[in-house]
Amino acid sequence: MKRLNFGQHRVFIYNSADELKRAAAEHLGAVCTARAKQAEKVSIALSGGSTPVGVYQNLLKADLLVSATDKSSTAFPWQQILFFFGDERYVPHDAPDSNYRMAKEAFLNSAPISSDQVYPVPTDCEQADACAQRYAEQLSELDQHNNMPVFDYILLGIGDDGHTASLFPNTSIINEKNKPTAAVYVEKLQTWRISLTFPVLNQARVCSVLVSGENKAAVLADVIQNDKNICPVGRIENKNGINWFVDQAAASQLR
Ligand code: 6PG
Numbered sequence: 001m002k003r004l005n006f007g008q009h010r011v012f013i014y015n016s017a018d019e020l021k022r023a024a025a026e027h028l029g030a031v032c033t034a035r036a037k038q039a040e041k042v043s044i045a046l047s048g049g050s051t052p053v054g055v056y057q058n059l060l061k062a063d064l065l066v067s068a069t070d071k072s073s074t075a076f077p078w079q080q081i082l083f084f085f086g087d088e089r090y091v092p093h094d095a096p097d098s099n100y101r102m103a104k105e106a107f108l109n110s111a112p113i114s115s116d117q118v119y120p121v122p123t124d125c126e127q128a129d130a131c132a133q134r135y136a137e138q139l140s141e142l143d144q145h146n147n148m149p150v151f152d153y154i155l156l157g158i159g160d161d162g163h164t165a166s167l168f169p170n171t172s173i174i175n176e177k178n179k180p181t182a183a184v185y186v187e188k189l190q191t192w193r194i195s196l197t198f199p200v201l202n203q204a205r206v207c208s209v210l211v212s213g214e215n216k217a218a219v220l221a222d223v224i225q226n227d228k229n230i231c232p233v234g235r236i237e238n239k240n241g242i243n244w245f246v247d248q249a250a251a252s253q254l255r
Pocket of ligand 1: 047048049050051052086087088089099156157158159163164165166
């Protein structure tokens with residue numbers, strides 16, 4: 001693994017997507033185990049998309065969680081973790097493109113947790129806006145700062161257009177500063193989404209982004225090295241920094 005630092009960005013470059021996904025799972029495991037010693041509950045906002053599937057599957061591998069956690073610690077604190085989502089498609093929870101369904105199939109259905117530890121984004125309201133509001137109400141149970149929820153860990157992906165969660169370029173949601181969640185209509189996908197907003201991403205205790213594949217190399221280099229970039233993921237400003245778990249293909253344009 002090669003590490004590069006660029007201001008708030010800590011970039012970890014792995015030889016392959018598989019190595020990236022194992023490392024990201026180990027990092028998530030180590031952070032959660034450490035946090036679980038300080039707090040009763042540990043809150044994670046899971047990423048949607050396809051890249052995280054391998055990360056989530058790794059979380060079920062006991063050897064990984066043992067290696068990830070401090071040797072003197074107890075086992076991975078499954079029962080202390082609350083699972084939320086960074087964003088969701090405005091579709092039924094059993095729809096093929098539901099992030100909740102993806103996470104359930106990847107690991108939540110097999111993890112030693114109870115269903116009340118998982119908080120799917122509501123998607124059964126008449127309007128997506130109402131779903132976003134209901135999700136915001138669920139987030140009010142978390143630690144708050146500036147009237148916004150503080151997640152212990154937010155895991156994100158990035159699209160080749162520089163979107164993250166459902167913060168897509170040239171949409172109203174990227175300017176939302178007063179609400180923790182919002183609904184957004186994504187013209188190019190012709191679909192409604194519900195997403196966490198920048199104020200929440202910016203104050204997560206740990207924020208990590210998964211980037212795999214050649215098709216994301218240009219946007220990653222733009223975000224990490226060319227600060228003129230204004231794509232959404234480049235607009236995260238987290239005082240705790242941002243961890244980037246990337247593979248060689250995605251890092252191919254970093255200098
Ligand atoms: C989603 C995600 C989205 C995703 C990126 C990357 O709901 O799709 O929140 O932001 O992380 O689109 O997706 P891939 O991992 O599939 O490339």
